[in-house]
Amino acid sequence: MSLTRQLEAYLGRIWEQPVQVDNMSRIPGGASRETYRFDARVGGLTRHLILRRDPVGSLIDTDRRLEFLAFRSFHGTGLPVPEAVALEEEGAELERPFFIMGRIDGGKAQSPFSEPPYGVHAAGIGQQFFSHLGSIARADPFALPIAEFAPAPALDSCWSRELDYWEGVINEDEEHPQPIVRAAIRRLRRAPPPPAQKLSVIHGDYRTGNFLHDGAGKIIALLDWEMAHIGDPLEDLGWAIEPLWSYGETDRVSGMLPREEAIAIWESASGLTLDPQAFAWWELFASVKGAAIWISAAKEYRAGGLMDPVLGFSGWYTARRQDEVIARKLCALEGLS
Amino acid sequence: MTPTVPELLLGNFLCLTSPPPPESMGEFLQGRVAITGMIAMLSAQEAEHGIDARVWENAAIRDLLRQGAARHGAAFLEAARAVESDLNLATLDRVNADLRRALIDLHIRAEISGDQGLDHAILRFYRQSADRRRLDLPASPAS
Numbered sequence: 001m002s003l004t005r006q007l008e009a010y011l012g013r014i015w016e017q018p019v020q021v022d023n024m025s026r027i028p029g030g031a032s033r034e035t036y037r038f039d040a041r042v043g044g045l046t047r048h049l050i051l052r053r054d055p056v057g058s059l060i061d062t063d064r065r066l067e068f069l070a071f072r073s074f075h076g077t078g079l080p081v082p083e084a085v086a087l088e089e090e091g092a093e094l095e096r097p098f099f100i101m102g103r104i105d106g107g108k109a110q111s112p113f114s115e116p117p118y119g120v121h122a123a124g125i126g127q128q129f130f131s132h133l134g135s136i137a138r139a140d141p142f143a144l145p146i147a148e149f150a151p152a153p154a155l156d157s158c159w160s161r162e163l164d165y166w167e168g169v170i171n172e173d174e175e176h177p178q179p180i181v182r183a184a185i186r187r188l189r190r191a192p193p194p195p196a197q198k199l200s201v202i203h204g205d206y207r208t209g210n211f212l213h214d215g216a217g218k219i220i221a222l223l224d225w226e227m228a229h230i231g232d233p234l235e236d237l238g239w240a241i242e243p244l245w246s247y248g249e250t251d252r253v254s255g256m257l258p259r260e261e262a263i264a265i266w267e268s269a270s271g272l273t274l275d276p277q278a279f280a281w282w283e284l285f286a287s288v289k290g291a292a293i294w295i296s297a298a299k300e301y302r303a304g305g306l307m308d309p310v311l312g313f314s315g316w317y318t319a320r321r322q323d324e325v326i327a328r329k330l331c332a333l334e335g336l337s
Numbered sequence: 338m339t340p341t342v343p344e345l346l347l348g349n350f351l352c353l354t355s356p357p358p359p360e361s362m363g364e365f366l367q368g369r370v371a372i373t374g375m376i377a378m379l380s381a382q383e384a385e386h387g388i389d390a391r392v393w394e395n396a397a398i399r400d401l402l403r404q405g406a407a408r409h410g411a412a413f414l415e416a417a418r419a420v421e422s423d424l425n426l427a428t429l430d431r432v433n434a435d436l437r438r439a440l441i442d443l444h445i446r447a448e449i450s451g452d453q454g455l456d457h458a459i460l461r462f463y464r465q466s467a468d469r470r471r472l473d474l475p476a477s478p479a480s
Contacts, residue, residue, distance in 0.1 A: 002358075002359070002360075003358070003360055004360065024360045025360055025362075025363050025364065025365070026360050026361040026363075026364075026365035027364055027365055028364060028365055028368030028369075036360060113474055175339045176339050176430070176433075176434055176437075177434055177437035177438050177441060178437075179437050179440050179441045179444065179459075179463065180463045180467065182441050182444075183444055183459075183460070183463065186445070186448065190448075295339075298339040298340050299339070301340050301344075301348070302339075302340060302344065305351070306340075306344055306345075306347055306348030306351055306352075307348065307351055307352055307355065308348075308352075309348060309349065309352050309369055309372040309373050309376055310369075310372055312340055312344070312345050312348050312376060313372050313375060313376055315339060315340055316339075316340055316345065316376075316379070316472075317375075317376075317379055317472050317474060320467070320470050320471060320472060321471070323463075323467040323470070324464075324467040324468065324471060326463075326467075327460070327463040327464040327466075327467040328464060330460050330463065330464075331460050331461065331463075331464050334456075334457060334460055336457055336460060336461060336464075
């Protein structure tokens with residue numbers, strides 16, 4: 001049975017009326033899940049929806065329930081987050097776990113490897129990008145649906161939980177010795193950050209490429225919450241500012257704003273004050289997390305029979321760029337020219 | 338390194354010759370074709386520069402191991418003796434893996450013993466080796 005027919009059967013069952021699915025089309029992006037857009041005609045209405053289904057192999061192992069609850073946590077709060085519609089952890093008619101969410105049409109997502117994409121709108125998009133991230137950091141995670149499922153670490157163990165997890169991924173998936181990221185991990189362990197100022201919802205992959213903008217300067221959707229969890233809000237800011245997402249620019253983070261300006265916007269929206277020493281730790285951690293994801297992608301590429309070029313590209317080109325970023329950070333932290 | 342150029346090019350072939358399901362035509366297929374194109378282009382760079390980068394890296398690691406052996410143990414001198422039987426990428430990578438393992442051990446020793454001179458030499462090597470392995474992807478136009 002085609003995916004379209006499977007979806008019709010599923011939606012017809014849960015909505016208890018006939019459903020016609022049209023315009024089913026897989027879309028790029030969201031590399032940890034298969035992502036499809038489709039229209040569901042039901043009761044004389046057309047609903048514009050997105051299906052996110054677990055793949056056979058993936059860039060990262062994530063929990064679709066956390067992602068679903070993250071959408072539910074922020075939809076309708078003033079942030080541009082789509083509605084969470086349905087979650088099936090056992091796969092039901094679609095055979096693999098999936099969830100369905102509302103679709104926001106008319107937006108563009110930019111590859112981190114395209115030319116600086118925002119033109120005259122760069123500063124305005126940057127203002128929204130870091131302000132939205134600050135709003136996520138400001139929110140009380142325990143008042144949100146995600147707290148039903150996401151474990152809450154102690155303030156002084158946010159860093160070790162994340163570092164333990166991503167070092168574990170590297171230990172498990174590394175297929176060629178990686179001295180650069182190993183040196184970074186040791187450095188992070190030698191000098192841990194202070195306890196988090198507060199616990200926040202962490203988007204987990206908040207960066208260029210994971211939001212839609214309307215081409216006229218407005219962010220219209222924050223997407224790809226598959227690595228959402230509760231932790232230190234500096235984690236998300238460090239990932240957002242990671243040089244890998246900056247189009248090779250050195251004077252604007254994410255191709256949007258000067259670094260100090262981006263941080264000031266985040267501080268204003270979050271109500272938090274950035275501790276430079278703590279943030280230096282989270283910035284290096286962001287690069288280690290990136291390396292772990294690319295190392296994992298390389299392994300998954302082989303395991304999947306070399307069929308997914310996104311995994312191959314990530315485990316090769318992106319991994320090498322990440323090595324450059326980490327090596328430069330390590331030298332800079334030692335004051336080496 | 339992982340994945341290798343032969344794997345990537347085989348993957349490109351498999352990807353392009355496998356018929357996609359109807360719902361994966363259009364935008365998704367276009368994206369996959371674009372990525373296979375990028376991989377092919379970067380593979381050409383690797384074919385041109387990959388051997389030089391690995392020969393340089395393996396020699397540089399041997400120098401560091403020899404440099405560290407006096408303070409941190411003769412085992413590093415032994416590790417530096419790993420040699421390539423030929424200069425194809427697979428052979429260079431196999432030797433590189435052994436040399437890198439020894440380098441990681443040496444770097445740990447340097448950090449623990451406070452051997453800042455060696456620590457900094459290794460950090461500079463990391464930066465140089467990452468630069469030499471860099472693949473240059475021309476920026477694609479923003480959509």
